[in-house]
Structure formats: C-alpha cells, structure tokens
Amino acid sequence: MEERPAGIQDSDVRDALRAWGIDPVTLEYAPVGFGDYHWTATDTRDGRWFVTVADLTHKSWYGDGTEAAFRGLRDAMDTAVALRDAERSGRPDFVVAPVRTAEGESVRELGAGHAVSVFPLMPGTAGHFGETLTPHDRGLVLDLLAELHRTAPPASARVLPPEFATRPQLDRALGELDNPWDGFGPYAEPARHLLADHAAALRHRLDEFDRRAGELRAAGAPLVVTHGEPHPGNLLRAGERRLLLDWDTVGLAVPERDLWLVADGPDDLARYEESTGRKPDPSALALYRLRWALNDIAEFLTLLGTPHGPTPDAQQSWKALAQTVRSLAAEA
Structure with a gap:
C-alpha cells in the first residue's frame, strides 16, 4: 500500500x-x-x-x-x-x-x-500483478504448484469452500443502487453509477457462480494444499528458482484454485496432469476465475463505500473496480 x-x-x-x-x-x-x-x-x-x-x-x-x-x-x-x-x-x-x-x-x-x-x-527479482509470464516461467510455476499440491496438508491448513466471504457486501451494494452513496468520498457515487449500468450482467455472473459452485461441491473432488494467489506479483525469481510469497490465503481446495492464475492453454494443463496424474476441470477453472473477479469487485466496493479521500490507494481501487466490472459484464 x-x-x-x-x-x-x-x-x-x-x-x-x-x-x-x-x-x-x-x-x-x-x-x-x-x-x-x-x-x-x-x-x-x-x-x-x-x-x-x-x-x-x-x-x-x-x-x-x-x-x-x-x-x-x-x-x-x-x-x-x-x-x-x-x-x-x-x-x-x-x-x-x-x-x-x-x-x-x-x-x-x-x-x-x-x-x-x-x-x-530474500534476494531475487520480484514480479508484479498483471505481468505476463513467459512459457518458461509458466512451466516452472506449474511444476512448483504440482509439488505443492502433492504435499501432505499441515494440521493448521483450513478447508476453503469456493464461496467468497465478501458476497454479502456485493449483494447489498446491488440492492442499494437507487439511493445515492453520499458522504463516503469522491469515488462512491461513480462506483454506484458503474454498478447500476452493469447490474443485470453482474447478477447473471453471480447466478453462474452459484451454479458452478454447486457442481463443484456435488463432484466431491479431493482437496489439496493451495496457495490461492500464485500470480506474478507473489513470485520471486532467483536464477532458475521460483519462490512463492504471500501465503495468507493458503488452504485446502481443489487445484484449479491455483491453476487458473497460471495455466495458459491445453499444453500447460497437460504438463500439470502429467506431473500429478490429475486432469484439471474446465468448469472449476472457470469458477475460480469468476470468483476472483467477483471478490475483487466486492472488496473495492467495500473500500469505496466507506469514508475515503482522493488518495492514491482509493484511486487505484476505483480504476481496478471499473476495469473488472466492465470486463466481467462483457463476458456475460
């Protein structure tokens, strides 16, 4: 920050x-x-x-x-x-x-x-969120994740359901679009208008999320230790080594919780399957991709729906909110 x-x-x-x-x-x-x-x-x-x-x-x-x-x-x-x-x-x-x-x-x-x-x-070169990994880097990270997913879960590892904890904030925001969001700060009203313009599409994506989450629960797939956020911003390059930072979202889930952030096409998924013997589920990959975006929207709305000023962090939250909402709505 x-x-x-x-x-x-x-x-x-x-x-x-x-x-x-x-x-x-x-x-x-x-x-x-x-x-x-x-x-x-x-x-x-x-x-x-x-x-x-x-x-x-x-x-x-x-x-x-x-x-x-x-x-x-x-x-x-x-x-x-x-x-x-x-x-x-x-x-x-x-x-x-x-x-x-x-x-x-x-x-x-x-x-x-x-x-x-x-x-x-640690010595090394840190990545940044949104960076595009080279095929070589993706391979190294996929191999790292395969090793992590084969590791015996520590006793402290929590089971993490696919549902996201910020869902109530998003549902509440979608239900409060008719009244001005006054008194919070410079980005509150623009956030309300943005949400109102794309409310139908967002509700459609929430329905899709619920359907896919229900399918995942019904499938009863085995859970593994997942990092949760293995994007380039949480990677440190040290020669040919790749280190994973920021473990505060670690927990037991299906491997797709990690894989959707790294794999780029069937060749990457095949590499993971060859290493682990487990074939990634396209629906679960789509679920966690959607979950990430919906959770981001809810967190940005929570920040902008509370008192804030025209600070760099608030401005960054507003820009990210606008980009994520429009992208998600365009895919609906």
Whole structure:
C-alpha cells in the first residue's frame, strides 16, 4: 500500500520486532503491494527482514471480526511455516514463510486491529500483478504448484469452500443502487453509477457462480494444499528458482484454485496432469476465475463505500473496480 496504516508508527513496528530478537539499525516503509503494509529492516548483525503489518478488518475471508481474522491469519502463517519446514526434509525450496518469535509465534497482534509478521528478505527479482509470464516461467510455476499440491496438508491448513466471504457486501451494494452513496468520498457515487449500468450482467455472473459452485461441491473432488494467489506479483525469481510469497490465503481446495492464475492453454494443463496424474476441470477453472473477479469487485466496493479521500490507494481501487466490472459484464 502507498498509504501508511492509520495509527501504526515506525516506532510501533520497531518495538514489535523485539519479539523476534531484532534490533533494527534501519527501518523503512516500503510502499509496495496492495492490501497489507510493509517495512524493510536491517538489524545489528546485518540481517535483512521484510516486515508485514496486516489490517485485520480487511481479512474478511477468515470470518467476522478482528479476532477471527487474527486466528485465520495465524493458521495461514503456521501452515506456511510447516510447508517450509517440510521442504527442509528434502522437498524443493519455494516457500517464503515467516520466521517465528522467541515464543514460537508466526504472527503477533499489533495494537487494535493489526497483526505483524516477519520474513527473511530474500534476494531475487520480484514480479508484479498483471505481468505476463513467459512459457518458461509458466512451466516452472506449474511444476512448483504440482509439488505443492502433492504435499501432505499441515494440521493448521483450513478447508476453503469456493464461496467468497465478501458476497454479502456485493449483494447489498446491488440492492442499494437507487439511493445515492453520499458522504463516503469522491469515488462512491461513480462506483454506484458503474454498478447500476452493469447490474443485470453482474447478477447473471453471480447466478453462474452459484451454479458452478454447486457442481463443484456435488463432484466431491479431493482437496489439496493451495496457495490461492500464485500470480506474478507473489513470485520471486532467483536464477532458475521460483519462490512463492504471500501465503495468507493458503488452504485446502481443489487445484484449479491455483491453476487458473497460471495455466495458459491445453499444453500447460497437460504438463500439470502429467506431473500429478490429475486432469484439471474446465468448469472449476472457470469458477475460480469468476470468483476472483467477483471478490475483487466486492472488496473495492467495500473500500469505496466507506469514508475515503482522493488518495492514491482509493484511486487505484476505483480504476481496478471499473476495469473488472466492465470486463466481467462483457463476458456475460
């Protein structure tokens, strides 16, 4: 995020790092990514760290309220740590997991409504969301996902149903289009007009989502450990190695939850099938592609339907909302 989190100062982050035994010599805010807040730190022994502060009010997929969000984030970080530890017994090294505190915690609460986790700052070249992977990169990532999907699930891994937690916000927004969205900020009314122009198409896509989700549940396909967001923005290139970052959406689901973000055509899907013996389901791929877009719309509407100013993050949310709604409606 370009904006810093409200109520969290550098001194708060510096104090929190003591739980990890880290005494920062340098601590700098890093305006990268979208959703969480990040700092880089160098300690007295030249150790380099990537510090993430999560806003628990924006982790609705874990459940209602900040306590449920913290428990869900803790389970996700514990799962990432378990996967990294399994790698040390001989599996390929691709999980960038948090380091534990002296008390064994993978994440700690930070003030009211936030949580902090600490990662080693890994050397390599980071990708960015929306980047097009080369065929070579896609192959490496598909092989990585095949390895992940064959890994025994840690006890902390949660089962993640296809339904998205932000569905009520989207349904509510579609039901409130006749009244002005005044008093929230400069992008609230444009968001309402955008939604009103494409309401019929969005309701049609929601019906499609419900149908495909019902079909997936009825099929009873086996679940595997999935990352949830293996897009280029969560990839780090280190020579021929590809590392996966940002494990807060890890959980048990069908492999298509990951594959739709990476596979580009039948050759990629065939590569995955050859590696795992499991043939990807086209309907499940379409389901998770649709789910991503609908969830994005709901999250952007939630942000723009609350008090905001003409900030870079609000502007980015508005642009992404407009692009996603129009794209989804055009496919209806």
